[in-house]
Amino acid sequence: MLPTREEILRSVTFKTSRSGGKGGQNVNKVSSKVELIFDLETAVSFNEDEKTLLRSRLENRLDAEGLLHIVSQEDRSQLLNKEKTIVKLIDLLKRSLTVQKKRKPTKIPKAVIEKRLKNKASTAEKKKNRKIIDF
Secondary structure (H helix, E strand, C coil): CCCCHHHHHCCEEEEEECCCCCCCHHHHHCCCEEEEEEECCCCCCCCHHHHHHHHHHCCCCECCCCEEEEEECCCCCHHHHHHHHHHHHHHHHHHHHCCCCCCCCCCCCHHHHHHHHHHHHHHHHHHHHCCCCCC
16 A cells, blocks of 8 residues: 555655756756655555565666655656655555455367367468369
């Protein structure tokens, strides 16, 4: 079960820096780029099973210290970029914690098998009729 937004934000730190892209002189003055750093080990809202599941699912996104970095610099506003990183983190955690149902193998119906064999026989007959008959 996913914890609330406030519980997740307790184990998060934010770093801001100057963003590139459009904005003119505003880009040179304002730190609108936001980097969210999520520490999985200090997250008290997850139990050990959930932490191991998150570690395995997010292993490609974690750095050497086990921190998850999410960056947003799309908007000119620092507040909007901060909100976007929080939404991205919650969505990522939600997708990582969902467990897929195990597939139940099913038997192929007899009608499907018969239809396939009938189709194969008709194709074979078609190809057989294309041969040149030698007198």
